[in-house]
Amino acid sequence: MINITFLGTSCMQPTKKRNHSSFLLQYKKENILFDCGEGVQRQMRLTGIKPAKITRLCISHWHGDHVFGIPGLMSSMGADQFAKKLYIYGPKGSKKFIEHMLKSFAAKDIIPYEVKEVSSGIFFENDEFVLLAEPLQHSTPCVGFSFIEKSKFRINVAKAKKLGLSGPVLGTLQQGKDIVIQGKKIKSEDVTYEVEGKKVSYIADTVVCNGAHKLAENADMLISEGTHLSDIKKKVGKYMHLTVKDAALIASENNVKKLVITHISPRYKSTHEIVSEARTYFDNAIVAEDFMKLEV
Numbered sequence: 001m002i003n004i005t006f007l008g009t010s011c012m013q014p015t016k017k018r019n020h021s022s023f024l025l026q027y028k029k030e031n032i033l034f035d036c037g038e039g040v041q042r043q044m045r046l047t048g049i050k051p052a053k054i055t056r057l058c059i060s061h062w063h064g065d066h067v068f069g070i071p072g073l074m075s076s077m078g079a080d081q082f083a084k085k086l087y088i089y090g091p092k093g094s095k096k097f098i099e100h101m102l103k104s105f106a107a108k109d110i111i112p113y114e115v116k117e118v119s120s121g122i123f124f125e126n127d128e129f130v131l132l133a134e135p136l137q138h139s140t141p142c143v144g145f146s147f148i149e150k151s152k153f154r155i156n157v158a159k160a161k162k163l164g165l166s167g168p169v170l171g172t173l174q175q176g177k178d179i180v181i182q183g184k185k186i187k188s189e190d191v192t193y194e195v196e197g198k199k200v201s202y203i204a205d206t207v208v209c210n211g212a213h214k215l216a217e218n219a220d221m222l223i224s225e226g227t228h229l230s231d232i233k234k235k236v237g238k239y240m241h242l243t244v245k246d247a248a249l250i251a252s253e254n255n256v257k258k259l260v261i262t263h264i265s266p267r268y269k270s271t272h273e274i275v276s277e278a279r280t281y282f283d284n285a286i287v288a289e290d291f292m293k294l295e296v
Contacts, residue, residue: 001027001295001296002025002026002027002147002149002198002200002295002296003025003026003027003293003294003295003296004023004024004025004026004200004221004223004293004294004295004296005023005024005026005047005049005291005292005293006022006023006262006288006289006290006291006292006293007019007022007023007024007040007043007044007047007290007291008020008021008022008023008035008037008039008040008043008290009021009262009263009264009288009289009290009292010065010263010264010266011065011225011227011241011263011264011265011266012063012065012266013065013266014037014038014039015266017289017290018264018266018289018290019037019038019039019040019043019290020037020038020039020040020065020066020068020069021035021037021065021066021204021262021263022034022035022036022037022040022043022066022069023035023202023223023262023288024044024049024054025147025200027128027129027147027149028128029055030055030056030129031049031053031054031055031056032054032055032056032057032058032131032147033054033056033057033058033073034058034060034145034202034223035058035059035060035066035067035204036057036059036066036067036068036069036070036073037064037065037066037067037068037069038064038065038068038069039069040069040073041069041072041073041076043290043291046291047291050080051073051076051077051080051082052076052077052080052081052082054073054077054086055084055086055087056086056087056088056089056124056131057070057073057086057087057088057089058089058090058131058145058202059088059089059090059091059094060090060091060136060142060143060144060145060202060204060205061090061091061136061138061140061141061142061143061204061205062090062091062093062094062097062140062141063140063205066204066205067097067101070098070101071101071102071104071105071107074086074102074110074111074113075107075108075109075110077111078108078109078110078111079109082111084112085111085112085113085114086111086112086113086114087113087114087116087124088113088114088115088116089115089116089117089118089123089124089131089133089145090115090117090118090143091117091118091119091135091141091142091143092117092119092141093117093141094115094117095115095117098113098115118133118143119133119135119143120133120134120135120211121133127150128149128150129147129148129149129150129197130147130148130150131145131146131147131148132145132146132148133145133146134146134210134211134212134214134215135209135211136203136204136205136206136209136211136212137206137207137209137211137240138204138205138206138207138240139239139240142204142205142206143204143211144201144202144203144204144206144211144212144215145201145202145215146199146200146201146202146215146219147199147200147201148197148198148199149197149198149199150197151194151195151196151197152174152194152195152197153173153174153175153176153188153192153193153194153195154174154192154193154194154195155170155173155174155191155192156191156192156193159190159191160173160191163186163190163191165181165186165191169181173186173188173191173192174188174192175188176188176192198220198221198296199218199219199220199221200219200220200221200222200223200296201215201216201219201221201222201223202215202223202224203215203216203222203223203224203225203242203247203250204225204263205225205227205240205241205263206225206240206241206242207240207241207242207246208242208246208249208250212224212242212250213250213253213254216250216251216253216254216256217254217255218254218255218256219254219256219257220257220258220296221256221257221258221259221260221294221296222247222250222251222254222256222258222259222260223260223262223288224242224247224250224251224259224260224261224262225241225242225247225261225262225263226242226243226244226246226247226248226261226262226263226264226274226278226287227239227241227242227243227263227264227265228241228243228244228265228267229243229244229245229268229273229274229277230243230244230245230246230277241263244261244274244277244278245277245278245280245281247259247261247278248277248278248279248280248281248282248285249281249282251282251285252281252282256282257284258284258285258286259278259282259284259285259286260285260286260287260288260294261274261278261285261286261287261288262287262288264287264288271287271289274287275287
């Protein structure tokens with residue numbers, strides 16, 4: 001199961017109800033933070049998330065509302081005896097930005113970290129999931145991300161029972177390996193079925209572009225900026241952001257199962273109009289709120 005916790009859902013300025021951009025994706029032992037706006041570590045404390053549990057940090061771009069929380073988070077992780085290495089992924093220029101950021105104050109308890117600049121395609125893979133990036137179009141280099149769980153094999157209990165199979169051999173078959181019992185070969189495919197993994201994608205600040213569509217394709221959950229309503233499209237174009245309508249159409253055109261709108265402009269005191277516009281073009285759409293928790 002993939003768990004999502006929204007730690008900040010505003011855009012350039014925080015409000016009384018919305019902090020700067022960030023959300024946490026939890027999957028087994030992985031705790032992947034996407035963007036790290038100012039005040040994120042306090043948001044984590046309020047939700048019971050320990051900073052030292054973070055394993056990876058994915059930065060979409062280096063505008064302040066997405067990154068001002070990084071030094072504080074890394075300092076707190078050091079104070080909490082973080083014993084591993086934090087892996088940081090971001091667009092071109094991320095290595096220099098991190099270096100300069102950590103030189104801008106008397107750094108203390110900074111943890112071991114490694115920065116990898118990403119642009120397009122898979123940049124991390126293990127036995128359980130992959131992380132990939134696609135370029136977006138903003139006023140500074142920007143990427144979006146997808147977390148894709150790998151498909152798994154499940155045991156067809158009825159078929160296994162009919163063959164008299166039980167115990168550790170089921171685990172072997174579930175790994176896709178064939179077995180031999182009493183001289184008889186039993187293929188994994190004969191007693192298992194494939195369960196497709198889940199996909200969660202994040203479209204950060206951008207205009208409509210190919211990268212956004214690639215990220216959205218067949219996503220079980222698409223977390224996308226929807227900074228403004230479409231009635232101020234001219235202004236939105238100037239600042240290179242998606243409207244709520246843009247995000248909803250991207251979801252509709254790419255077989256997305258659930259759309260979550262985030263990066264909300266402070267001009268909107270209520271989410272009623274945002275939900276209404278989104279659902280005009282895509283039915284299964286909601287607006288993220290700080291501390292909202294979702295499962296995929």
